[in-house]
Amino acid sequence: xxxxxxxxxxxxxxxxxxxxxxxxxxxxxxxxxxxxxxxxxxxxxxxxxxxxxxxxxxxxxxxxxxxxxxxxxxxxxxxxxxxxxxxxxxxxxxxxxxxxxxxxxxxxxxxxxxxxxxxxxxxxxxxxxxxxxxxxxxxxxxxxxxxxxxxxxxxxxxxxxxxxxxxxxxxxxxxxxxxxxxxxxxxxxxxxxxxxxxxxxxxxxxxxxxxxxxxxxxxxxxxxxxxxxxxxxxxxxxxxxxxxxxxxxxxxxxxxxxxxxxxxxxxxxxxxxxxxxxxxxxxxxxxxxxxxxxxxxxxxxxxxxxxxxxxxxxxxxxxxxxxxxxxxxxxxxxxxxxxxxxxxxxxxxxxxxxxxxxxxxxxxx
Ligand code: AHG
Ligand code: MN
Ligand code: MN
Numbered sequence: 001x002x003x004x005x006x007x008x009x010x011x012x013x014x015x016x017x018x019x020x021x022x023x024x025x026x027x028x029x030x031x032x033x034x035x036x037x038x039x040x041x042x043x044x045x046x047x048x049x050x051x052x053x054x055x056x057x058x059x060x061x062x063x064x065x066x067x068x069x070x071x072x073x074x075x076x077x078x079x080x081x082x083x084x085x086x087x088x089x090x091x092x093x094x095x096x097x098x099x100x101x102x103x104x105x106x107x108x109x110x111x112x113x114x115x116x117x118x119x120x121x122x123x124x125x126x127x128x129x130x131x132x133x134x135x136x137x138x139x140x141x142x143x144x145x146x147x148x149x150x151x152x153x154x155x156x157x158x159x160x161x162x163x164x165x166x167x168x169x170x171x172x173x174x175x176x177x178x179x180x181x182x183x184x185x186x187x188x189x190x191x192x193x194x195x196x197x198x199x200x201x202x203x204x205x206x207x208x209x210x211x212x213x214x215x216x217x218x219x220x221x222x223x224x225x226x227x228x229x230x231x232x233x234x235x236x237x238x239x240x241x242x243x244x245x246x247x248x249x250x251x252x253x254x255x256x257x258x259x260x261x262x263x264x265x266x267x268x269x270x271x272x273x274x275x276x277x278x279x280x281x282x283x284x285x286x287x288x289x290x291x292x293x294x295x296x297x298x299x300x301x302x303x304x305x306x307x308x309x310x311x312x313x314x315x316x317x318x319x320x321x322x323x324x325x326x327x328x329x330x331x332x333x334x335x336x337x338x339x340x341x342x343x344x345x346x347x348x349x350x351x352x353x354x355x356x357x358x359x360x361x362x363x364x365x
Pocket of ligand 2: 117119120121252286
């Protein structure tokens with residue numbers, strides 16, 4: 001570019017199309033340009049607010065039993081319309097569609113699979129708060145015995161993603177993307193319509209003093225999560241010997257974006273509020289792409305007991321516990337789960353002890 005700026009198209013051509021690669025990425029940059037077009041269209045629709053005529057409930061329920069807002073459906077349709085025609089996709093999965101969306105016969109079919117959450121944090125719409133979109137791209141494994149079934153083609157561990165990203169619709173609209181060579185942020189230049197690279201190779205600080213969790217669920221958490229959060233709240237008078245800060249925006253996109261910008265931990269852990277649910281967030285189009293972005297930026301993402309990117313989904317809309325962010329904090333929370341599972345955490349979680357107890361052994365760092 002003559003002005004020295006890198007647009008999304010230039011970035012994708014330089015990063016994907018002009019690189020020698022052992023894995024074919026043919027067509028991926030074109031697909032990501034279509035995803036970016038969806039995001040620009042959604043951004044324009046959201047900016048209109050109540051004037052856009054899309055506020056309120058759609059009076060329908062999605063596959064998770066959640067009431068759909070009109071904008072959940074509008075944004076879903078925008079993704080479908082921008083991406084179904086290009087001949088690059090074999091199918092799509094969305095939070096707002098019960099089944100795999102098969103590419104209509106009128107269009108050619110390709111080798112990529114797109115999973116997306118078209119509107120994340122949609123409860124924030126009514127309060128003009130931050131929302132986002134999340135997406136994940138896989139490539140059909142033609143060698144797999146069940147390659148012919150688009151349904152099972154989606155059931156792959158997150159480390160197989162060839163691209164993942166999100167859009168954040170805040171004061172500025174940003175696209176944050178990884179194709180496996182770091183996590184990069186692009187800001188939408190609204191009057192021109194270009195995404196411009198503004199945050200190259202984002203790195204998450206390994207340590208942090210900020211955590212995000214819906215504390216109203218505390219009584220349903222497992223002991224290792226209660227232990228971690230209690231220690232954060234104890235601050236400088238507790239075993240962490242420093243004060244922590246807490247945030248909760250009710251949009252995973254907004255939480256992950258903050259963590260990518262300045263570190264921290266986000267948790268939607270396993271809890272016993274709804275015992276049959278393994279977690280709140282969905283693996284294919286929330287946890288998996290966000291974990292990819294976090295790991296590509298030097299952070300960690302776990303269920304508490306294993307790496308999220310190693311979880312092989314059994315169902316399209318499977319939920320999973322999520323703990324992600326600054327490496328050293330996530331490693332600590334994983335150790336707390338491990339100690340709990342081994343029964344080795346009793347000195348730290350027993351109600352007989354608190355941070356001032358004479359009997360509390362020195363906590364390992
Ligand atoms: P969605 O709007 O796509 O259903 O996702 C909302 C998710 C996630 O983004 C956020 O972290 C969480 O739900 C908020 O949950 P609470 O209602 O417990 O705050
Ligand atoms: Mn969501
Ligand atoms: Mn959603």
